[in-house]
Structure formats: structure tokens, C-alpha cells
Amino acid sequence: xxxxxxxxxxxxxxxxxxxxxxxxxxxxxxxxxxxxxxxxxxxxxxxxxxxxxxxxxxxxxxxxxxxxxxxxxxxxxxxxxxxxxxxxxxxxxxxxxxxxxxxxxxxxxxxxxxxxxxxxxxxxxxxxxxxxxxxxxxxxxxxxxxxxxxxxxxxxxxxxxxxxxxxxxxxxxxxxxxxxxxxxxxxxxxxxxxxxxxxxxxxxxxxxxxxxxxxxxxxxxxxxxxxxxxxxxxxxxxxxxxxxxxxxxxxxxxxxxxxxxxxxxxxxxxxxxxxxxxxxxxxxxxxxxxxxxxxxxxxxxxxxxxxxxxxxxxxxxxxxxxxxxxxxxxxxxxxxxxxxxxxxxxxxxxxxxxxxxxxxxxxxxxxxxxxxxxxxxxxxxxxxxxxxxxxxxxxxxxxxxxxxxxxxxxxxxxxxxxxx
Numbered sequence: 324x325x326x327x328x329x330x331x332x333x334x335x336x337x338x339x340x341x342x343x344x345x346x347x348x349x350x351x352x353x354x355x356x357x358x359x360x361x362x363x364x365x366x367x368x369x370x371x372x373x374x375x376x377x378x379x380x381x382x383x384x385x386x387x388x389x390x391x392x393x394x395x396x397x398x399x400x401x402x403x404x405x406x407x408x409x410x411x412x413x414x415x416x417x418x419x420x421x422x423x424x425x426x427x428x429x430x431x432x433x434x435x436x437x438x439x440x441x442x443x444x445x446x447x448x449x450x451x452x453x454x455x456x457x458x459x460x461x462x463x464x465x466x467x468x469x470x471x472x473x474x475x476x477x478x479x480x481x482x483x484x485x486x487x488x489x490x491x492x493x494x495x496x497x498x499x500x501x502x503x504x505x506x507x508x509x510x511x512x513x514x515x516x517x518x519x520x521x522x523x524x525x526x527x528x529x530x531x532x533x534x535x536x537x538x539x540x541x542x543x544x545x546x547x548x549x550x551x552x553x554x555x556x557x558x559x560x561x562x563x564x565x566x567x568x569x570x571x572x573x574x575x576x577x578x579x580x581x582x583x584x585x586x587x588x589x590x591x592x593x594x595x596x597x598x599x600x601x602x603x604x605x606x607x608x609x610x611x612x613x614x615x616x617x618x619x620x621x622x623x624x625x626x627x628x629x630x631x632x633x634x635x636x637x638x639x640x641x642x643x644x645x646x647x648x649x650x651x652x653x654x655x656x657x658x659x660x661x662x663x664x665x666x667x668x669x670x671x672x673x674x675x676x677x678x679x680x681x682x683x684x685x686x687x688x689x690x691x692x693x694x695x696x697x698x699x700x701x702x703x704x705x706x707x708x709x710x711x712x713x714x715x716x717x718x719x720x721x722x723x724x725x726x727x728x729x730x731x732x733x734x735x736x737x738x739x740x741x742x743x
Contacts, residue, residue: 386719402625449573449589461487530680649679684715
């Protein structure tokens with residue numbers, strides 16, 4: 324090979340190979356530490372090492388955004404670089420196949436058929452696709468709870484303005500005596516004009532897990548469809564959509580599955596797909612092809628790819644083990660505060676009615692004041708909730724949270740409660 328040709332080829336290779344400067348102080352990337360399999364305490368300490376934690380405060384507000392652990396984040400960055408490198412070639416060849424493959428894996432995670440799931444950006448988008456695309460007629464009725472997420476309630480109000488539907492609101496009791504009490508609250512609002520019930524799988528402001536299958540069975544007996552807000556469930560608790568037997572289910576994957584921001588899931592029961600009007604026009608598809616509801620144009624496809632990595636990380640932990648850990652952490656702090664003077668726990672006491680999320684208030688403090696005091700005086704970050712029958716701070720630890728951090732939180736609540 325001529326010297327000129329050799330130098331030319333070296334230059335071409337440099338165009339496609341990352342430049343890695345070699346210095347005397349260059350560090351060799353070390354292999355990640357293995358995860359212990361025998362001792363829970365050691366395992367969760369190792370999991371904590373996967374999170375880049377801001378030292379300014381104890382983060383007990385993971386419910387809004389469960390930021391990605393480093394293994395998932397590193398893979399996400401690789402996807403960003405790959406898509407940026409392949410550019411239009413990737414977008415015109417394999418992006419749709421890859422997205423469909425991820426959606427198929429999500430379907431297995433939540434136990435539904437692959438042709439009943441699409442990837443969205445979040446729960447709000449998922450459920451608003453249904454609310455906005457439902458074949459409403461003037462006078463039709465919808466039922467939802469005062470404790471439901473505000474954005475979805477607003478969309479029902481929009482449908483009332485647009486189509487003349489009637490919205491009926493119920494209130495979910497914080498401490499029900501039975502599942503039947505909750506079912507009866509929803510059933511009490513059903514009439515011959517009721518078309519759709521929206522219900523939370525896990526109430527976002529209290530962590531209350533509702534008896535979805537019983538609500539669905541009741542609603543279906545009246546010919547009413549059920550749309551489930553599962554924003555806080557996928558990656559948090561075992562979600563089995565076939566067992567729930569709901570008609571529609573939405574979730575935010577950047578919450579408890581810990582994907583990068585902007586990933587959600589929508590399930591539509593196969594025989595309901597054709598009745599939903601798409602938000603955006605799609606190319607020719609069969610009426611029962613759920614893809615007709617998922618025209619999103621050019622979007623950040625690297626986020627879709629990172630869902631796979633988040634599922635890998637969840638499977639490494641084990642969903643059952645994660646659910647058990649989250650419930651343990653919540654009960655660890657909430658059980659210590661349930662009988663403290665001036666403290667109110669707005670989450671049911673029965674273990675099966677909650678998991679990692681719970682809500683705590685102090686009788687003589689407004690929720691936002693409580694959140695402010697926790698952050699400014701005790702360096703604990705939470706969020707104040709002032710809604711209907713829920714007055715307190717939502718507390719959402721994560722798998723990296725330690726009992727020592729929760730001890731600090733319990734001590735802070737007792738201190739503030741004692742000032743009353």
C-alpha cells in the first residue's frame with residue numbers, strides 16, 4: 324500500500340471512530356460491581372450506587388419523575404449517539420420495527436396482547452387519546468373521582484364543552500372499610516347514559532391501590548367501559564391487564580419503570596380500538612390496528628429504545644423484589660407516624676391497598692407550608708397536596724432510599740407535629 328493511500332484510509336477511519344486521546348493518566352473504564360444475591364441490605368446498597376444523587380437534600384419526591392439509574396442512562400446516551408450518527412438512514416429503515424419490538428416487550432410486562440399496546444409520551448397523552456377520541460354524543464355521561472389527576476379531569480371538561488357530555492365526580496374514601504364500599508361509590512353515579520368511567524389503579528396523591536377488577540366487573544354489568552390511570556403502576560407493582568379486564572389503560576414509564584423522560588404506554592382492548600378516533604391522521608390501516616392511534620411524526624426515537632434497557636434493569640432487580648422493597652420502605656416510615664399526635668396519614672392502613680407511595684399531613688400546617696419546612700429546615704424534598712380530602716405531603720421514596728434517610732424524615736415530621 325502506498326503511503327498516500329494509507330494516510331487517506333487512516334483519515335477516513337478517524338471520521339467514524341471516536342477520538343480517544345492517549346495520555347499517561349488515561350483511565351481504563353472499570354467493570355461495574357456485581358450485584359449481591361444473598362443479602363437484601365447489601366443488594367440495595369449496591370443499587371444505590373447506580374443513582375447519581377444530588378447531595379443538597381433527601382429526595383422523597385420520586386413520583387413525578389423516577390430519574391434513570393446510571394446503567395439505563397448510559398445506554399440511553401449510546402442510543403442518542405447512534406441515532407445521531409445513523410440519522411435519516413435509521414429513521415427511514417428500522418425505527419418503526421424497533422419501536423414495535425419495544426412495545427411487544429411492554430405487552431409481555433403488563434400481560435396483554437402485543438397488538439393492544441402502543442408507546443406514548445406519558446399517561447396524560449395516553450388517556451387523553453381515549454377521552455378525546457371516544458365517540459361521544461350529547462348527553463352521554465362520564466364518571467371520575469375528585470382525586471384523579473387534574474390534567475385528565477380537564478380533558479373531560481373539554482369534552483363537555485365540545486360535545487355536551489355530562490361529567491359526574493365521586494370522592495374516593497382515604498380509608499375504605501372494604502372493596503365493596505369503593506365499588507358502590509362508582510356504581511352510585513351510573514345511569515342509562517353512562518358511557519365511560521375513569522379510575523386510578525393507584526391514586527397519585529395518596530398511593531391508594533383501588534380494586535380495579537371489581538370496578539370493571541361492576542361497570543361492565545351496566546354496559547359501561549372503564550379507562551384506568553396506571554401512571555404510578557408499571558414498574559412499581561405487578562400489572563396484569565388481562566386479569567384487570569379494563570378497556571383502556573395508560574401509564575408513564577418515566578415514573579416507576581425509570582425510563583428517560585417522555586415515555587408512556589397505552590393499552591386498548593382489541594375490540595375497542597376501531598371505535599376510538601385518532602388524534603392525528605395516520606396512513607391507511609385496518610380499523611382494529613392500534614397503530615392508527617399512534618401517529619407521532621418525527622420524535623425522539625432514542626427514548627423508545629431506552630425502554631428496553633429500563634426493562635432489563637427492572638428484571639435484574641426483579642419486579643416482585645422491587646414491589647416488596649417499595650412497600651417495606653413506605654410502611655417503615657408510615658407505621659411509625661400513624662399514632663403520632665397532630666399527624667394524619669392519608670393512605671389506607673391495609674398493606675394490600677398501597678405500595679411505595681403514601682401521604683402524610685400535620686393538622687396545624689398547610690401542605691405547602693409542610694413541604695417548605697421539610698426542605699428548608701430539614702433538607703427533605705417532597706410535594707404538598709391540597710386536594711379535596713387529601714391534605715398533606717406525598718412521600719415517594721425509591722429503590723435507592725435508605726432507612727436512615729427515612730429515619731430523618733420521621734424525626735422531622737415528629738418535630739414539626741410537636742410544635743402544634
